Structure formats: C-alpha cells, structure tokens
Amino acid sequence: MIDTEGRKPYSKLGYHEVGKQVSNLKKISDFKWLDKQQGYDVPLYSQRTVVQFNSTYMELIGRQDRIRGDITTWGFFFFSLIVYALYVMGVLYLAVLVNSTPLSMVVIFFHYHTSSYFNSCTASTLNRTIYLYLPIRFNRKTRKVYVRQANRKVDIFDWDELKFYMATTYKDGGDIRGITLADDGMTITGMFSLPFVSDLTAKEILGGTQLKQHFEFVRRYMEGDDKQLKEVKNAIRYIHPVYKKRETPLVSFQRATLAALDSDENMEYPKEALRLHWTHLAVIIQLWLRYLGRLLSINTSITPKFSPEIEAESQIDPNDPHDLNKHLPEGNIEEANQPIWKKLVVSIALIVFGIIMLFAFALFVDIIGSIRGHHPDFFGRLWYLFSFKWLF
Known part of the structure; x- marks a missing residue:
C-alpha cells in the first residue's frame, strides 16, 4: 500500500485495525473471510455505487455516501x-x-x-464532507486499486495482494473490507471499505447474501474474462456520474430515501428497494433532515481528482463498447427520457414535501417548547409567512 501524499494515511479514520495483528479481526462481530479466487454463485449487485465503468477501470462511490446528509x-x-x-x-x-x-x-x-x-x-x-465523493477505482489493466480516503489522501493497493473479509464493523451495519499485510503476514498495513453497507441482523450478515452479491460484483470485474466483464456490465442499471456533474435534487432524494429506509434490496431497481409502508412515517422527519443535509453537502463540495500519474494509467479506449458513461444503461436512459411535465411534477412535489416538513418540524418544536413552559409559536410564524398575510 502506498500513500501518494507521503503522510500517515489512516490518521483520524475508523480503520482501527491497521497496525494490529490480523488475528484481531476474528474478534469483530460476524467476521468471515472472502475468497477472491472463488466465484460466488449469486446475483451481481452494484447497488447504485458505480461512477465510471469501462474495460480499463471501474470507479465506485465511497462508503460515506449513504450518510452524507447525516x-x-x-x-x-x-x-x-x-x-x-x-x-x-x-x-x-x-x-x-x-x-x-x-x-x-x-x-x-x-x-x-x-x-x-x-x-x-x-x-x-x-x-469529511469537503469532497463530493470518495472514489474507489479498480483498474483491470494495472490490477491496482486507487482509494481516496476520508483524510484526503490517495492510497494505492495491489489487487493481487489484497485479502477481503466481511463483518459487522460499525453500528450502522456490516460491510466488506480489503486489507494488505506486512512481510510477516501478520500485521495489517492498509485497509479500505467497499461502498455497500448491509443493515441486516448478525445472523443474516454471517450468511452475507447482500454483501457477497456486492463483493462478487467487484471480484468478477477484476478476476473475470471478457464474458464475465459483460455480465458485470449487464448488472448495472444506473451510472452515478458525479465525477463530472452534481446529482440532481431528485437523485439526492432517492439516495436519502434509500438510506433512511435501510433497504437491502437491489437498489438498481427502486420499485423493489423503495417499497413504502405506513410505518415509514416514523422516519419522515429524519428523511427530510437527511435530504436537506445532502442537498447542502452536495452543492458545497469539491469534485475529487486523481493525480495525472493515476489518470495516465487509466486511459480508456475511445471505441470501448463497455464504456457505460458513453452508452448509458437502462436506468439512466429512463431518467433522461422523462417528459418535461413529469420532471416539473416531481420538482413541485419535492417543494411541497419540503414545505410540509417545515410545518411538521415547527409543530414538533412548538410542542417541545410548550412542555418546557415556553411558547415559541414557530408554526404560527410559518403560517403567517406562507399565507402571504404580511403582504396585506
């Protein structure tokens, strides 16, 4: 592993296992090794994490994207x-x-x-929100993995030296980690996470269906032949091109909703992953806050760039038939071809939803204030503002 900025790459990060013995990993909840050489017979789940895809490299969005608004x-x-x-x-x-x-x-x-x-x-x-996203780039040609960490540094890993495991590493669920070891074969020298986080129970994570599906998606891209490359390509319905443009408010709302509902379905198919239930009303304020936070974060962040040396190693064939950023997959085409009236309706719906949630939040603050003996009347002030009584 190389830190291209020449500084300690894991300061102020959550990768506490770096520098420790690999045997300590087994103490993590639901720990299980994954085999890079063994193909897993599971569907391939990219989970809306793909930023760029072609025959040379695949770039994924970072693990932090799901909690960006938070x-x-x-x-x-x-x-x-x-x-x-x-x-x-x-x-x-x-x-x-x-x-x-x-x-x-x-x-x-x-x-x-x-x-x-x-x-x-x-x-x-x-x-941690200074960058629009924290890219993870898998290069099939050089067999390198380029990871921009939360401390703004870029780490370079040799794919053939990486070992992978899945575990419940944080309170927000389980994920898959790639690690490198020192020459002694015991000391962990580097670590990064794949983007998808599973919110399943410990028993389900140990089975790791969703995590294995995401891992196999990445593994097959790096280890597979041309036929398997096409299989990986066909599993992608959405490209999230934040490397060249910011996500729209509608995309921000979709991603905030997926995070708020803790969906573990295939996020490439929102009609399955976004199945709503009346119990979801309990998290509607949380969803609204996440959405507002995400909008602000997305529109005040810097687009990350890899160094010219890394970009020189990532040259794309202009006639590459697997370049999904030139030939958009099905999901993106559906969004691009939406009629203007539908886009207008969605925009108005998001605005109305925002106003309703403002009133709901104001009412919540008023109730808390009344319990404490105060009467802030934020709801009344909002009503005065949106009823335009101040104009008369």
Whole structure:
C-alpha cells in the first residue's frame, strides 16, 4: 500500500485495525473471510455505487455516501452549539466587566473551552464532507486499486495482494473490507471499505447474501474474462456520474430515501428497494433532515481528482463498447427520457414535501417548547409567512 501524499494515511479514520495483528479481526462481530479466487454463485449487485465503468477501470462511490446528509446535519448541530456557547460567553464577559468574581472567571474558562471543543468537532465533521465523493477505482489493466480516503489522501493497493473479509464493523451495519499485510503476514498495513453497507441482523450478515452479491460484483470485474466483464456490465442499471456533474435534487432524494429506509434490496431497481409502508412515517422527519443535509453537502463540495500519474494509467479506449458513461444503461436512459411535465411534477412535489416538513418540524418544536413552559409559536410564524398575510 502506498500513500501518494507521503503522510500517515489512516490518521483520524475508523480503520482501527491497521497496525494490529490480523488475528484481531476474528474478534469483530460476524467476521468471515472472502475468497477472491472463488466465484460466488449469486446475483451481481452494484447497488447504485458505480461512477465510471469501462474495460480499463471501474470507479465506485465511497462508503460515506449513504450518510452524507447525516454528516452535514450533525455539522450544523455542532455549529449551533458553538454559536450558543459564544453567545453565553460574551454575556459572561460583560458580567465580569461589571462585577468580576472568581466564580464568573471559572464559568468563562469553562465556556471558552467548551466552544473550542465544539469548534474542533464541527471542523472535523465538515472536513469529511469537503469532497463530493470518495472514489474507489479498480483498474483491470494495472490490477491496482486507487482509494481516496476520508483524510484526503490517495492510497494505492495491489489487487493481487489484497485479502477481503466481511463483518459487522460499525453500528450502522456490516460491510466488506480489503486489507494488505506486512512481510510477516501478520500485521495489517492498509485497509479500505467497499461502498455497500448491509443493515441486516448478525445472523443474516454471517450468511452475507447482500454483501457477497456486492463483493462478487467487484471480484468478477477484476478476476473475470471478457464474458464475465459483460455480465458485470449487464448488472448495472444506473451510472452515478458525479465525477463530472452534481446529482440532481431528485437523485439526492432517492439516495436519502434509500438510506433512511435501510433497504437491502437491489437498489438498481427502486420499485423493489423503495417499497413504502405506513410505518415509514416514523422516519419522515429524519428523511427530510437527511435530504436537506445532502442537498447542502452536495452543492458545497469539491469534485475529487486523481493525480495525472493515476489518470495516465487509466486511459480508456475511445471505441470501448463497455464504456457505460458513453452508452448509458437502462436506468439512466429512463431518467433522461422523462417528459418535461413529469420532471416539473416531481420538482413541485419535492417543494411541497419540503414545505410540509417545515410545518411538521415547527409543530414538533412548538410542542417541545410548550412542555418546557415556553411558547415559541414557530408554526404560527410559518403560517403567517406562507399565507402571504404580511403582504396585506
């Protein structure tokens, strides 16, 4: 593994197993090795993770994409706390000027360090959203894997040296990790995650149906012959071309909904993966916050670029018949060919949904305020604004 920026590639990341013995992996919940050389007889699930696809390389979106709106929402939560802490600190400073006491100095010291801590947390949180996505590029020609990590560095892995396992590594579910080992064959020197995260139970993850389907999709691309390359290509219905343009509000809503519903179906087929039920009303506010956070994050992020050296190793044949960015798959064609009236209806529906959720959120805040003895009346203020009574 090589860090192309010459710095520690795993600082401030969640890959705590790097630098430890490979035997420690077996202590992770639902741990199971995956065999690169063995083909798994399962359907191929790309799970809407493909950014670029051709005969030379396949580029996938990073694991963090599914929680993108969450990160931004939490960032603004920390920012609000900072503003509040600074406000209180300013009031206390004025109080000290009037009547300085040891107790007030202690309180000021506490609030100063509290605001500094929240500022650090916010910077760390928003730092992970600086890029539009964190690409993982699998090059069939060079047999290299290029991974942009959350610390903005690019790591280069040799596919033939990678070992893969699946496990329940985080509270948000199970995923598949690729690792490299030192010459002793025991110490983990590098690690990255495949994009898809499964939210199944521990027993189901151990069986790993969805995870194996995603792994086999990647494995067959790197290990397969031309016939299997075509099989991988045919499994893709959607290309997510964020390397050259930002996703539309409708795509953001679809992806936020898939994350909020924790769907483990084949996300290439939204009519199956987005089966709605009345119980989903319980997460509608969460969905709205995720959607707003995702919209803000997507439209304030930088598009990542690989170095000229990596791009030189990723040259595409202009006549490549498997270039899906030139020959869009079925799902993208359906979206591109939607009539204008349908796009307009969807846009209006998203706006109406946003307004309704604003009122729902305002009502929720008013109820909480009433319980605490306050009456903020945010709902009434919103009604005054959207009823246009202020114009008369």
